[in-house]
Amino acid sequence: MRVLSDEDVSAVLDLDALLESTRDALIDQFRGRVVRPDRPHYPIGAGLHGDDPIGTGLVMPAYIKGSPYAVTKLATVHEDNPDRGLPTVHATIAVTDAETGQPMAYMDGQQITNARTGCIGGVAADAFTEGELTVGVLGAGTQARWQTRAIAAACSVERVRIYSPSASRDRCAADLRDESIDAVAVDSPTAAVAGADVVVTATTSTEPTFDGDDLAGDALVVAIGAFTPEMRELDNRTVERASALYADVPDEAAETGDIPPEYADALEPLGSALTSEKRDRSASRGRSEGIVVVKSVGTAALDAAAAAIVFEAARDADVGQTISL
Numbered sequence: 001m002r003v004l005s006d007e008d009v010s011a012v013l014d015l016d017a018l019l020e021s022t023r024d025a026l027i028d029q030f031r032g033r034v035v036r037p038d039r040p041h042y043p044i045g046a047g048l049h050g051d052d053p054i055g056t057g058l059v060m061p062a063y064i065k066g067s068p069y070a071v072t073k074l075a076t077v078h079e080d081n082p083d084r085g086l087p088t089v090h091a092t093i094a095v096t097d098a099e100t101g102q103p104m105a106y107m108d109g110q111q112i113t114n115a116r117t118g119c120i121g122g123v124a125a126d127a128f129t130e131g132e133l134t135v136g137v138l139g140a141g142t143q144a145r146w147q148t149r150a151i152a153a154a155c156s157v158e159r160v161r162i163y164s165p166s167a168s169r170d171r172c173a174a175d176l177r178d179e180s181i182d183a184v185a186v187d188s189p190t191a192a193v194a195g196a197d198v199v200v201t202a203t204t205s206t207e208p209t210f211d212g213d214d215l216a217g218d219a220l221v222v223a224i225g226a227f228t229p230e231m232r233e234l235d236n237r238t239v240e241r242a243s244a245l246y247a248d249v250p251d252e253a254a255e256t257g258d259i260p261p262e263y264a265d266a267l268e269p270l271g272s273a274l275t276s277e278k279r280d281r282s283a284s285r286g287r288s289e290g291i292v293v294v295k296s297v298g299t300a301a302l303d304a305a306a307a308a309i310v311f312e313a314a315r316d317a318d319v320g321q322t323i324s325l
Contacts, residue, residue, distance in 0.1 A: 002315060201233035
């Protein structure tokens with residue numbers, strides 16, 4: 001099997017290819033072509049430093065019908081890790097031959113997770129916006145960077161406004177400018193959101209991150225941080241104002257703090273908006289009428305699609321180490 005480090009993954013990761021694979025995987029999921037067992041997540045670390053857990057573990061298996069590979073990701077989320085100088089999310093991914101069951105690859109999954117999650121924002125912006133975009137980002141961590149990169153790869157971005165309550169907003173904006181993205185740090189959520197074509201929330205917040213009344217009337221909101229009932233980035237006003245609500249996994253998105261219970265049935269699969277049957281993208285791609293909310297909790301289908309691309313690119317370029325188990 002081929003073992004890929006984070007450096008190996010970085011050497012072969014292609015954001016344009018991941019954007020396309022993300023779109024295709026969301027469509028496959030909508031069409032029922034994805035085998036994706038329920039994603040268990042469980043508290044970990046209780047008893048190490050007291051009775052409370054200190055992190056969350058997740059297991060995310062998936063198979064896209066017709067693919068030569070089945071993929072399983074193991075991930076952890078530790079919100080205090082930045083204080084330790086560590087990433088909030090760690091992940092590893094196993095790639096298995098779908099025909100024989102043989103292990104094909106084991107790879108660091110952190111960058112794949114970050115990139116494929118960022119691509120949700122890129123795919124959504126490509127589908128629901130047009131023209132030169134102003135992007136407002138709430139959050140200044142790794143995912144804020146990847147969302148911005150993916151949107152800039154998929155669309156024409158004029159300006160990015162980054163808000164976080166700490167000095168991390170300045171570092172995030174500087175990093176993006178180093179990648180030729182015109183990003184500035186701003187000193188309030190309103191300054192990030194007001195007049196923005198796309199608003200991204202990429203935080204671990206348990207309280208709304210901005211006032212929904214600050215949104216432009218045709219804004220796209222991409223909310224990717226909250227994945228439990230206790231976590232919340234959107235206020236009720238944002239959801240009330242939306243003309244359309246989409247999610248990568250509607251049933252799971254409805255269980256987060258972002259979606260009021262009375263709006264759970266209004267969530268549609270994001271893949272339904274990307275299919276050629278519903279949307280002739282070459283003819284009708286453009287700015288949406290009214291506010292569109294895209295809520296993401298993450299789906300293993302995206303890991304399966306992304307890991308297959310990375311594995312094949314690494315195999316073709318002979319990147320990584322080949323070992324015998």
